[in-house]
Amino acid sequence: MIAVFMETRDGKIKKSSLEALSEAKRRAGEMGVETAAVLVGGAVADLAPAAFGRGAARVFALENPVLADYSSQGYALALAEFVGEAKPAALFFAATAMGRDLAPRVAARLGAGLASDCVKIAVKAGALEFTRPIYAGKAYLSFTLRSTPKLATLRPNTFPLGEAVSGGGEVVRKSVSIPDGAVKGRVVGVIKEDSAEVDVTEADVIVSGGRGLKGPENFALLRDLAAVFPRAAVGASRSAVDSGWIGHQHQVGQTGKTVSPNLYVAVGISGAIQHLAGMSSSKVIVAVNKDAEAPIFKVADYGIVGDLFEVVPRLRDELKKVLAE
Amino acid sequence: MNILVCVKRVPDTESRIRIRHETKSIVEDGLNFVISPYDEYAVEEALKLREAKGGMVRVVSVGKDEAVAVLRKCLAMGADEVFLVKDNSPETYDGLRTARIIARAVERKFAGTDLLLFGKQSVGADNSQVPAMVAELLGLPQATVVTKLEVEGASATALREIEGGMERVVLSLPAVVTAQKGLNEPRYETLKGIMAAKKKDIPVVKLEELGLGPDELASQVEVTGLDVPAQRQAGKILRGDPAETARELVRLLRDEAKVI
Ligand SMILES: Cc1cc2nc3c(=O)[nH]c(=O)nc-3n(C[C@H](O)[C@H](O)[C@H](O)COP(=O)(O)OP(=O)(O)OC[C@H]3O[C@@H](n4cnc5c(N)ncnc54)[C@H](O)[C@@H]3O)c2cc1C
Ligand SMILES: Nc1ncnc2c1ncn2[C@@H]1O[C@H](COP(=O)(O)O)[C@@H](O)[C@H]1O
Numbered sequence A: 001m002i003a004v005f006m007e008t009r010d011g012k013i014k015k016s017s018l019e020a021l022s023e024a025k026r027r028a029g030e031m032g033v034e035t036a037a038v039l040v041g042g043a044v045a046d047l048a049p050a051a052f053g054r055g056a057a058r059v060f061a062l063e064n065p066v067l068a069d070y071s072s073q074g075y076a077l078a079l080a081e082f083v084g085e086a087k088p089a090a091l092f093f094a095a096t097a098m099g100r101d102l103a104p105r106v107a108a109r110l111g112a113g114l115a116s117d118c119v120k121i122a123v124k125a126g127a128l129e130f131t132r133p134i135y136a137g138k139a140y141l142s143f144t145l146r147s148t149p150k151l152a153t154l155r156p157n158t159f160p161l162g163e164a165v166s167g168g169g170e171v172v173r174k175s176v177s178i179p180d181g182a183v184k185g186r187v188v189g190v191i192k193e194d195s196a197e198v199d200v201t202e203a204d205v206i207v208s209g210g211r212g213l214k215g216p217e218n219f220a221l222l223r224d225l226a227a228v229f230p231r232a233a234v235g236a237s238r239s240a241v242d243s244g245w246i247g248h249q250h251q252v253g254q255t256g257k258t259v260s261p262n263l264y265v266a267v268g269i270s271g272a273i274q275h276l277a278g279m280s281s282s283k284v285i286v287a288v289n290k291d292a293e294a295p296i297f298k299v300a301d302y303g304i305v306g307d308l309f310e311v312v313p314r315l316r317d318e319l320k321k322v323l324a325e
Numbered sequence B: 001m002n003i004l005v006c007v008k009r010v011p012d013t014e015s016r017i018r019i020r021h022e023t024k025s026i027v028e029d030g031l032n033f034v035i036s037p038y039d040e041y042a043v044e045e046a047l048k049l050r051e052a053k054g055g056m057v058r059v060v061s062v063g064k065d066e067a068v069a070v071l072r073k074c075l076a077m078g079a080d081e082v083f084l085v086k087d088n089s090p091e092t093y094d095g096l097r098t099a100r101i102i103a104r105a106v107e108r109k110f111a112g113t114d115l116l117l118f119g120k121q122s123v124g125a126d127n128s129q130v131p132a133m134v135a136e137l138l139g140l141p142q143a144t145v146v147t148k149l150e151v152e153g154a155s156a157t158a159l160r161e162i163e164g165g166m167e168r169v170v171l172s173l174p175a176v177v178t179a180q181k182g183l184n185e186p187r188y189e190t191l192k193g194i195m196a197a198k199k200k201d202i203p204v205v206k207l208e209e210l211g212l213g214p215d216e217l218a219s220q221v222e223v224t225g226l227d228v229p230a231q232r233q234a235g236k237i238l239r240g241d242p243a244e245t246a247r248e249l250v251r252l253l254r255d256e257a258k259v260i
Helices: A014-031 A045-052 A071-086 A099-111 A217-227 A240-244 A273-279 A308-324 B037-053 B065-077 B095-109 B131-138 B191-199 B242-255
Strands: A004-005 A035-040 A060-064 A089-094 A114-118 A118-125 A127-134 A140-146 A149-152 A169-173 A186-192 A205-211 A231-238 A261-269 A284-289 A301-305 B002-006 B009-010 B032-034 B055-061 B083-086 B115-119 B144-151 B154-161 B166-174 B177-178 B205-206 B223-226 B237-238
Touching: A004 A014, A004 A071, A004 A099, A014 A035, A014 A045, A014 A089, A014 A118, A014 A149, A014 B083, A035 A045, A035 A071, A045 A060, A045 A169, A060 A071, A071 A099, A071 B131, A089 A099, A099 A114, A099 A149, A099 A231, A099 B095, A099 B131, A099 B144, A099 B154, A114 A127, A114 A140, A114 B095, A127 A149, A169 B237, A186 B154, A205 A217, A217 A231, A217 A261, A217 A308, A261 A273, A284 B037, A308 B065, A308 B242, B002 B037, B002 B131, B009 B065, B032 B037, B032 B065, B037 B055, B037 B065, B037 B115, B037 B144, B037 B177, B055 B065, B055 B095, B055 B115, B065 B083, B065 B191, B083 B095, B083 B191, B095 B131, B115 B131, B131 B144, B144 B166, B154 B177, B166 B177, B237 B242
Parallel strands: A004 A035, A004 A089, A035 A060, A060 A169, A089 A149, A114 A149, A205 A231, A205 A261, A261 A284, A284 A301, A301 B237, B002 B055, B002 B115, B055 B083, B083 B205, B115 B177, B144 B177
Antiparallel strands: A118 A127, A127 A140, A140 B223, A186 B166, B009 B032, B144 B154, B154 B166
């Protein structure tokens, strides 16, 4: 069995978990094993249909009132107990804030190897082979893990969602026992940013700005451009972030976020190696820069050499027109 | 308050990575090694907490003799004591092995630590594994990817980054916290600090002293391939009138790249 942890936020399974489930389903198919989804929470069995809808054969619901709020310790305990009983060959997570927080704890509890932030998974001679970027994408490492089970986190926006399927399956509800005092840290609140904003790691389109924008007020140009697309986010170079023009959660690059949207538009960004490290796996890269020699043009699929203040508004109008058609 | 900071020596972020295919490893000659950037935030946070609350800041690195250079930097920034846990094995890209070494070192050498600070990830391995694994091995709570930390008595409140917002986490101490950019601005070393750091002997903990078995020291990771990413094809560069280039770009995105 390949089991996949289903992350829930606001009472819904996250899309990146369904992507991980879809990938598990494809690999499990090659290995001739079952795919299962694992929900953890206070009472979560109701969410099972979404997991069946992406091909889970069975859904495990690990429940305890203590698990209603996320805690890495409580969730790790529940998942390790599940692995001990169900003995999956592998356990996948989405490489989200929660997945990255949780998976290493589960791995340590089980004494199992963990492949972080995978961008490709293959089956070679019956065994799972993981591929992940290292040195911020300047190299790709492929490897197998010696332990059973094998744990992996899968980079969001990288593995395609499988086709939706109809029909259900077996829901296995388990009540998890959590000893008193086992959970010494807990989430006491969530502060949402502007809820209309999509996080750069989850966006289909990213419009990023750098020092070429000259000041914080001009990020409005990029927000206008991003607003043309359904799931777009605004990104930034470190120089723009360090100048205080935009929050650091928008920073793309080696010491910022690693992103792989369908379309990445770099505006007034020179393309320093640390910036390229975070975005060069984007599917299509567009650069707007007045300097024809800027290194960003070496990785761009399409580029416009020109003044961004003239180009960006026209680009927005043109896109609006075409997308409306 | 006793704080332990874990730091790793890594190639700086400017590095061009070359690969030695025979050994499936990167070519280390010619690379400039530094303290992993996120670990610097962890050191700074430890120093700030010591300034506010008193206590000791100790720093440990697991690695080869060369890691002494990053430990000296930590001394020059103001750490009280630094330790090298000497491990001659090449980079394994396996977090569990390193975590087991650190967890055991904490039990045997750094008992009485109230707070363990780490970087959110080591630049290079980019694993984000070691800190949460250490936390689990020691039965401690954790807050990862933290941009704000407050310690009050025996508990800490941390703000951690999540998609589209922040999560507030309350931890009872001792606990593990990992530093994200934004937590603070690391100080520069002073000349006096650098001079003093040069003179200090750096204690070395031998791996054998930690009593880990061969199973625990084996890497989980068996490398099957290491490659640089395929070069992107040279793109189409448009010049001229802004309105025309914008129109042409949109046409290409729709008809050729098919992303819109
Ligand atoms: C340890 C470390 C980590 C780092 N991590 C990151 C990281 O994660 N992410 C990151 O981005 N950087 C990172 N950097 C910084 C990186 O080295 C560069 O300094 C930074 O990316 C440059 O930002 P920029 O492209 O916005 O600015 P610049 O390099 O100054 O480029 C500005 C560009 O704007 C263009 N321009 C100016 N005016 C206009 C106009 N009117 N129209 C069109 N184009 C115009 C210019 O031609 C130029 O190419 C890191 C550096 C270090 C040392
Ligand atoms: N060899 C090491 N020695 C000391 N600390 C380490 C070592 N490797 C990783 N760490 C710590 O764990 C953090 C995360 O590393 P990683 O799990 O490799 O991404 C780093 O930022 C360091 O704080």
